[in-house]
Amino acid sequence: MIIGHIAAMSGETDPDARMSVPFARMNGLGNEIVVADLRGSKTRISPQAARALAGHEATRFDQIMAIHDPRLDGTDALIRIINRDGSEAEACGNGTRCVVQALGSENGQRDFTFETRAGIIIAHEADDGMITVDMGRPRFGWEDIPLAEEFRDTRAIELQIGPIDAPVLHSPSVASMGNPHAIFWVKNDVWSYDLERFGPVLEHHPIFPERANISIAQVTASDSLTLRTWERGVGLTLACGSAACAAAVSAARTGRTDRAVTVTVPGGDLLIHWREDDKVMMTGPATWMWSGRLDPATGDFVRDAQEEAEPA
């Protein structure tokens, strides 16, 4: 290519070659997701590139779902999940649905098996476009979350914020969906709590050696709850699928709800079913917005020429 030749001659890297990774900006119920296609390449998206993309208005994301070639027999892909701050997460429910929709749109495939740091994740897209992800089994042991000290009963641990004698939030349930979650149960509307202020303090509390995703949940019926989440490595988000799963299993485990619940998050509703075989099934939508190509080293990107889809 002539431009590449001139760029090489002048010591510049060919910008077109650097923008080697196709990506789609997608929406998982308001969770802002970048799905990046690194199949056939040994490259990874660098933490610097992630932070650069996060800092740009157009590509601002909660998670990047980086699709890599499979490493294990029987899996379709290895997925690396990158938070806004460049850290890696083990699980991302909403992002997984976006990956299913992105890959499914290539050839009509409806069933997928992915390797993630949280283990093997199975997902299925139904005729109506709703996507169900088998998020695996929750874990409740204090070392599994992990917590910094032993708590025999993780249905409610000793942790509070606010005045000692009148805490604003206290006694969260904790659970791992591969990634760490704390859920504070509240009586009032979840919007009446200043999660933006408490979230960062709790995310970094020394009780959570790997930090934690922090949610507040109000049980509204035996089959529904409302949830807001401060995500580890991200901040306030409109939806967090793994938090919805952690909240649903914790609600059932503490007798607050049944095992099948609708979890209403700021971006909409997720259906969560903690099956008798201990697997947690999460069902919800995924929406394609626009696509482009990015440089996995720097986060520079170009948009493809096309119309942007209307947000769902």
Ligand SMILES: N[C@H](CCC[C@H](N)C(=O)O)C(=O)O
């Ligand atoms: N948005 C994601 C969760 C990302 C979790 C991440 N913030 C972490 O564990 O570090 C979801 O839908 O499950």
